[in-house]
Amino acid sequence: MNTILIRHKWEPYLWLLPSLLLMTVFVVFPILIVFRMSFSEISRSGVMGGFAGFKNFIDAVNDKAFGTVMKNTAVWVVSVVGLSTLFGFIVAMVLNADFHGRKIARSIVVFPWATSLVIQASVWNYIIKYEYGNLNNVLLNLGILKNAVNWRTTYQIEFAWECGVGIFVTIPFVTFCVLAGLQSIDAAYYEAATVDGAGFWKKLRHVTLPLVRPSLTVSTVLNIIYVFNSFPIVYTITKGAPANKTDTLITLLYMRAFYDQKKGAATAMSVIGFVILCIAAGLYMVISMRGEEEL
Amino acid sequence: MKKQIPEAAPKNRKTGLILVLTALALTIMLFSMPIFRTDTVLFSKKSANTFVGDEKYQSVRAEVEQAAAQYAGFNKTEVREDVTLRTKSDGSQSSMVTFSVTSQGWNNAWQIITSGLPSGSILAILLVCVLISFLAGFLGRSRISGGVAVAFALCTLLLVPAFAMLNTRIFSRSIGTVLSGAREADISALLASADRLLYGEKAGEDVAKLLGGMTYNYTFALWGLLPAGMLLLCGVLLMQNARLGSTLARGALYCFVIALCIVILYPYYVMFITGLRSIAETNDMYFLHMLPVKWVWSNFYDIVQRGVLRYLGNSLLLSSGATLIGLVCGIPAAYAMARMRFRGKKAFLGFVIMSQMFSPVVLLVGIARLMSALKLNDTVAGLMLINAAFNQAFAIWLLRGTFVSISSEMEQAACIDGCNVFGALTRVLLPMAAPGIVTTLIFVFINAWNEYTISTVLISTSSRRPITVGITQFSSFNMIEWQYLFASALLATIPVVILFLCIEKHLVTGLTSGGVKG
Numbered sequence: 001m002n003t004i005l006i007r008h009k010w011e012p013y014l015w016l017l018p019s020l021l022l023m024t025v026f027v028v029f030p031i032l033i034v035f036r037m038s039f040s041e042i043s044r045s046g047v048m049g050g051f052a053g054f055k056n057f058i059d060a061v062n063d064k065a066f067g068t069v070m071k072n073t074a075v076w077v078v079s080v081v082g083l084s085t086l087f088g089f090i091v092a093m094v095l096n097a098d099f100h101g102r103k104i105a106r107s108i109v110v111f112p113w114a115t116s117l118v119i120q121a122s123v124w125n126y127i128i129k130y131e132y133g134n135l136n137n138v139l140l141n142l143g144i145l146k147n148a149v150n151w152r153t154t155y156q157i158e159f160a161w162e163c164g165v166g167i168f169v170t171i172p173f174v175t176f177c178v179l180a181g182l183q184s185i186d187a188a189y190y191e192a193a194t195v196d197g198a199g200f201w202k203k204l205r206h207v208t209l210p211l212v213r214p215s216l217t218v219s220t221v222l223n224i225i226y227v228f229n230s231f232p233i234v235y236t237i238t239k240g241a242p243a244n245k246t247d248t249l250i251t252l253l254y255m256r257a258f259y260d261q262k263k264g265a266a267t268a269m270s271v272i273g274f275v276i277l278c279i280a281a282g283l284y285m286v287i288s289m290r291g292e293e294e295l
Numbered sequence: 296m297k298k299q300i301p302e303a304a305p306k307n308r309k310t311g312l313i314l315v316l317t318a319l320a321l322t323i324m325l326f327s328m329p330i331f332r333t334d335t336v337l338f339s340k341k342s343a344n345t346f347v348g349d350e351k352y353q354s355v356r357a358e359v360e361q362a363a364a365q366y367a368g369f370n371k372t373e374v375r376e377d378v379t380l381r382t383k384s385d386g387s388q389s390s391m392v393t394f395s396v397t398s399q400g401w402n403n404a405w406q407i408i409t410s411g412l413p414s415g416s417i418l419a420i421l422l423v424c425v426l427i428s429f430l431a432g433f434l435g436r437s438r439i440s441g442g443v444a445v446a447f448a449l450c451t452l453l454l455v456p457a458f459a460m461l462n463t464r465i466f467s468r469s470i471g472t473v474l475s476g477a478r479e480a481d482i483s484a485l486l487a488s489a490d491r492l493l494y495g496e497k498a499g500e501d502v503a504k505l506l507g508g509m510t511y512n513y514t515f516a517l518w519g520l521l522p523a524g525m526l527l528l529c530g531v532l533l534m535q536n537a538r539l540g541s542t543l544a545r546g547a548l549y550c551f552v553i554a555l556c557i558v559i560l561y562p563y564y565v566m567f568i569t570g571l572r573s574i575a576e577t578n579d580m581y582f583l584h585m586l587p588v589k590w591v592w593s594n595f596y597d598i599v600q601r602g603v604l605r606y607l608g609n610s611l612l613l614s615s616g617a618t619l620i621g622l623v624c625g626i627p628a629a630y631a632m633a634r635m636r637f638r639g640k641k642a643f644l645g646f647v648i649m650s651q652m653f654s655p656v657v658l659l660v661g662i663a664r665l666m667s668a669l670k671l672n673d674t675v676a677g678l679m680l681i682n683a684a685f686n687q688a689f690a691i692w693l694l695r696g697t698f699v700s701i702s703s704e705m706e707q708a709a710c711i712d713g714c715n716v717f718g719a720l721t722r723v724l725l726p727m728a729a730p731g732i733v734t735t736l737i738f739v740f741i742n743a744w745n746e747y748t749i750s751t752v753l754i755s756t757s758s759r760r761p762i763t764v765g766i767t768q769f770s771s772f773n774m775i776e777w778q779y780l781f782a783s784a785l786l787a788t789i790p791v792v793i794l795f796l797c798i799e800k801h802l803v804t805g806l807t808s809g810g811v812k813g
Contacts, residue, residue, distance in 0.1 A: 012637035019628035026684035030661030114795030116745035119784045123562040134565045229654035273657045
């Protein structure tokens, strides 16, 4: 067994203490504070009053933007996670093939992962500007367009762009998770499949997919959480305009808490988001604990 | 490497020949079709304080119509009018009507080549490439001629976008937008050649004088040369090599990878060129050069003046602090998780995984309140602690994976020799686990460096901002100084991208194998 002897029963807990302390203070306390605030009366200046029951939650749900925002959040999470998983998988398949310059290609694909979201979002915000945006510039220069096109005529289109940027920055993570899975597949499986006369699609369905499923599951669940919590893209490109029509739950929460001084409703939204995340987290734990049997 | 190319099967050779001939026919057809459009403003007149329909309008209009009639013989002429209405602050209105008579000419590729226009030479090269490729593929049977045919077919493919780009730039941009004094000689030469092409020197000086705003559009139809080039390439390959399928698959793979890299690098290209432009260029909607006309390196000097170095310093401090705290707390925990047996291990792991789920964003309000209670709001130290805490999960995850993958024999030996557990960790395990530790270190560092949301909420003093928040000072509500924004974004991005590239390989194995399988 890969363990070492310990002298006292309490020694392992001593080793865990610093980490436990750090996480308790800065992760658990905020959670408790948010829960307490969501059930308390909160004045505009943020002073906590007595117990308020579900008043804050009722305020949050009755917020005129709440319905749209929940719908947006669902669209945002499903489209970004779904499409980036699909594209990331394809990219990983390609990067797993053997070709000249594969190392360089892999290094380039990692770029968006290493770049701050707020910077990526600012760049894309500039690219799709109508008057002087770079996309129009490039397309006009290539002769593909004759006149500048307004890329963001309606808020639906703007939201679609935001989803696009979300997909763009999420792909590398999926790609590298899948790639790690692909590299661990023994070539013998493919040889056996070839001997049995399986074509590309058959190999994909019966060899590749089952074997990369663990990495794919991990990346998908983690992505659901990251994408749900993603703030800078929407905040930089539209700031939720017009009238919260492009907001997600996180950006609305931020606006309500720090611009509109509706801390009560904002904490209730936090709790709602928190509960949604708990469900995702529970799912993730079940999946990742499955491999931890020998602990 | 294969030394010999297998002799192509006769059937392949025949198919290849058909494809090559089709490509040639398509090229010749495209070259002969009048698909190049030239728009010329022949005559223009501005008339201030004119309202549509009034007397003044009528008289100017008549004058313009008369002028248009003069040019009706050359090409398809057209009268355009633009009305600009302005309402002054006192409520009165003024307007300006601009009339322009434009002519449209359609020409084919032969005319462009013979006219001596700059784009004509590219068209000529393109045509020569197609012909050489055709001849080499058609006549030659050796390895060399095959190579030549393929190379020139590839050249054709590359020349089409090059042509499109250069062409549009030379005409529309040189003439239409940058009429600067320095380029007058170029412009008059261009105008003269355009005049020759359009009017066969008949209109002479008269037209040359009027050619003020000539724009030139080659049409979309020219992209038709691209499929023609593809056909040519496939045909040549078929004639040379029996196995077209694998060659094409390889080609498609490279095309995909190149397209992918272009798309991913595109935002960085935008960041780079915009960061080095002058303010006039970034906000000019008519400015259409792919690269800055003038590279303004002084943008970097300007952003330094506006405190970017301080923000970078703050970021460095914040990320190093967060990394240090994260590792000091994380290494012992990961060590215990990897090497010791105790009750509640599973519970702790569950707690770690749970904490990874909650990005600080959803807890913003709680964090802000906690920090003000601890008197840590608006301090870099507060940000350090938050970042360290929220990165604990990943740090423990990665470190534990590394420790588990290293055998504990050495440590056990050290323990028997009288070393205590702490000594075993620091003297034996840590040096061996160095790559994994560096990976974790860089990963936490980058996460803290790129963090944005918590910093916006917690930091209110301008001089304490990290760089991700600092760059937003260049985008105020109605005026965004893009060149400064991107110049500082560049400074904030390059170091972390390089750092990330160093750990990329270790990170992936750490995240999946170390984490999931345990």
